[in-house]
Amino acid sequence: xxxxxxxxxxxxxxxxxxxxxxxxxxxxxxxxxxxxxxxxxxxxxxxxxxxxxxxxxxxxxxxxxxxxxxxxxxxxxxxxxxxxxxxxxxxxxxxxxxxxxxxxxxxxxxxxxxxxxxxxxxxxxxxxxxxxxxxxxxxxxxxxxxxxxxxxxxxxxxxxxxxxxxxxxxxxxxxx
Numbered sequence: 001x002x003x004x005x006x007x008x009x010x011x012x013x014x015x016x017x018x019x020x021x022x023x024x025x026x027x028x029x030x031x032x033x034x035x036x037x038x039x040x041x042x043x044x045x046x047x048x049x050x051x052x053x054x055x056x057x058x059x060x061x062x063x064x065x066x067x068x069x070x071x072x073x074x075x076x077x078x079x080x081x082x083x084x085x086x087x088x089x090x091x092x093x094x095x096x097x098x099x100x101x102x103x104x105x106x107x108x109x110x111x112x113x114x115x116x117x118x119x120x121x122x123x124x125x126x127x128x129x130x131x132x133x134x135x136x137x138x139x140x141x142x143x144x145x146x147x148x149x150x151x152x153x154x155x156x157x158x159x160x161x162x163x164x165x166x167x168x169x170x171x172x173x174x175x176x
Contacts, residue, residue: 002062002064003064004064006065007060008057008060008061011056011123015049018093019093021091022091022093022094025089025090026092028089029089036094037156038156038159041152044147045152048144048147052144056127056131060136063132066130066131069130070130073126076123079115079122080116083116085107086104086108086109095155097159097162114148114156120144120148121144124137124141124144125141
């Protein structure tokens with residue numbers, strides 16, 4: 001099996017698992033009274049992610065993998081795991097806020113306000129680079145960063161500001 005196929009299988013299975021975890025977390029949060037913000041731009045985010053991955057399957061499935069960029073990607077994946085662990089059951093691909101819940105300030109959120117977006121931007125560049133597709137990496141990175149900076153982060157910041165509560169407003173058991 002070509003190296004590119006193995007890398008893309010990993011990324012595809014990862015995204016598939018996250019899709020299911022997102023669905024479960026979103027349902028659980030909504031049942032507790034959470035609200036989704038920015039629903040209108042969510043399809044744009046799906047198109048960007050799905051298009052990125054579909055394009056990689058077309059352009060890179062049969063390519064060798066550059067070890068240096070693969071190592072960089074795997075290091076970024078440690079950051080992804082840190083974000084997922086820090087958010088736990090509050091992690092979603094949507095902007096879902098639970099009124100009364102304190103903002104997460106653990107893990108990478110102590111250092112960066114939106115670490116997941118930094119990680120995804122790095123992934124969108126590193127995977128194509130690992131497959132020897134530098135122009136694809138540049139285009140994907142620019143499209144993702146533009147969408148996140150111009151649309152997603154402003155919507156998320158507004159949502160979080162409108163629901164931010166003091167620490168301890170809800171217990172961890174209530175958030176689970």
